[in-house]
Amino acid sequence: MEAAIARYLEPRIPGAAGLNVSNLFRIPGGASRETWMFDASWSAGGETVTANFILRKDPPASLVESDREVEYTFYDAFAESAVPVPRMRWLEQDESHLNGAFFIMERILGCDSSPRRIQEPDYAEARPMLARQLYEIAAAIHTFDWRQSGIARLIDAPAPETCWSREVAYWEDMIDRNELTPQPIARAAIRWLKRNPPPPAQRVSVVHGDYRVGNFLYTKEGIKGIVDWEMAHLGDPLEDLAWSFMELWRVGTPLMGGIVQRDEAIRTWEAASGLKADREALHWWDVFSGVKAQGIWVTGAKAFDSGKTQEPILAYTSWGLINRQDEILLHSMGRDA
Amino acid sequence: MTPDAPKVLGALAGALGVQVLPEVKTPFAQQTVGLSATLLVLLAQDYDRAAAVLAEENLAVRALLARASTLVSADQRARISTLDDRAPNADLRISALTRENSELRRLLIDVHAAVEGLPGAEARALDESIWQELRSSTARRHVEGVIG
Incomplete structure (x- = not known):
């Protein structure tokens, strides 16, 4: 694979000669694509140049079904904005280069990303600052003027009053197509969501789609990059807020993402965005988050069951997460006791 | 072994x-x-518990469907009757019990949706019993060691 990447890159970097790829490793991360890190070095104008990259490549099967051009476009739209993202370099739809479509972005060095790492004692002092930044950046995403970016060209925007119904329809269809066994709790939740729609979105915003601890790069000095945009879309910003609060991400603590009180996160987001997190609407999105997560887990389980992939993380969705998600759904609907 | x-x-x-x-x-x-x-x-x-969980759950769902048969539409009543006519599965392999479980829970979803829309104390009581069974189903399947 190193040689194939080198063959791809060299003609795309002006003046580069003798390009060499090293330290190629697959790394954890991303629900829908294989993620690889590598270093590249080449000669240009008599100098040796080195650079560090991340490559995201379509796998045989995945947890979610997403379009690589959409993911690339969302990353690219936030370049040089208040939302820190890695710089995007190349999007390649031709599958012949690496046996699958892919994109390459620059690698942000020296960061942690794990939800567990941020819990460790040496992060105790930095955690409140990281939590505040997380919801300030969420506000920046949700108030971003996407109409002036490439996103507007690629993505159909819902009307404010259809943000909720479009998402419910999408994830219900995902469960319809992929459940291996009937899901009576998720089905009851979907009926509840349809009977009790939230108010129209305050604004149609960029929604990251998987905004949570684990999907940003951080150091003790701050958040350096928001990553994993494969489920990004346009919709109601409360969707991201509720998703980031989901019980599954709390790593055994009472705190959202293991790092912040719910009310404090809401206050930070409201102050930074000028938007309001209506508590009833947010509760609707809490329940929706459980349905969406169940859609992801049943899709992963089916991918494993079908034999398209044998990655343990996809079997884990079935054995570890589907019933846990049902427990969370019961809790969010007030049906757990 | x-x-x-x-x-x-x-x-x-x-x-x-x-x-x-x-x-x-x-x-x-x-x-x-x-x-x-x-x-x-x-x-x-x-x-160790998988067969027992499925057998217990299949019996519980059968009982709920039997209770529902006087409340639901003729079409759903016929589907319940068809399942009732079949004895509980004598094949105790997990795959066979899972097939039966899926058939029963698929019908339970439809019955639950119908019961939610019905007026009357009997429907409300059945709705609550179905929720109780759904709570029990997650307790039966609960495993320790899940991250989150």
């Missing part, structure tokens, strides 16, 4: 976590080994 499957699976998980994982050098391979060990722990918990 002894040692029984949970013991063997638990030992394999321990070997992966304690002996193999520290030797693995790349982050993705570390994640793969760690998740494999976790999966073995989850499988070990389900091995």
Whole structure:
């Protein structure tokens, strides 16, 4: 694979000669694509140049079904904005280069990303600052003027009053197509969501789609990059807020993402965005988050069951997460006791 | 066969976590080994109880459907009757019990949706019983060791 990447890159970097790829490793991360890190070095104008990259490549099967051009476009739209993202370099739809479509972005060095790492004692002092930044950046995403970016060209925007119904329809269809066994709790939740729609979105915003601890790069000095945009879309910003609060991400603590009180996160987001997190609407999105997560887990389980992939993380969705998600759904609907 | 499957699976998980994982050098391979060990722990918990869980649940859902048969539409009543006419599965393989379970829970979803829209105390009581069964179903399937 190193040689194939080198063959791809060299003609795309002006003046580069003798390009060499090293330290190629697959790394954890991303629900829908294989993620690889590598270093590249080449000669240009008599100098040796080195650079560090991340490559995201379509796998045989995945947890979610997403379009690589959409993911690339969302990353690219936030370049040089208040939302820190890695710089995007190349999007390649031709599958012949690496046996699958892919994109390459620059690698942000020296960061942690794990939800567990941020819990460790040496992060105790930095955690409140990281939590505040997380919801300030969420506000920046949700108030971003996407109409002036490439996103507007690629993505159909819902009307404010259809943000909720479009998402419910999408994830219900995902469960319809992929459940291996009937899901009576998720089905009851979907009926509840349809009977009790939230108010129209305050604004149609960029929604990251998987905004949570684990999907940003951080150091003790701050958040350096928001990553994993494969489920990004346009919709109601409360969707991201509720998703980031989901019980599954709390790593055994009472705190959202293991790092912040719910009310404090809401206050930070409201102050930074000028938007309001209506508590009833947010509760609707809490329940929706459980349905969406169940859609992801049943899709992963089916991918494993079908034999398209044998990655343990996809079997884990079935054995570890589907019933846990049902427990969370019961809790969010007030049906757990 | 002894040692029984949970013991063997638990030992394999321990070997992966304690002996193999520290030797693995790349982050993705570390994640793969760690998740494999976790999966073995989850499988070990389900091995002994799996048939009992499905058999108990199938009986519970059959009882709910029988209660619903006087409340629901003629079409749903016919579907319940068809399932009632079949004796509970004598085949105790997990795959057979799972097929029966799926058939019963698929019908329970439809019946639950119908009962939610019905007026009257009997419908409300049945709705609450269905929720109770859904709570019980997650308790039956609960496994320790899930991240989050």
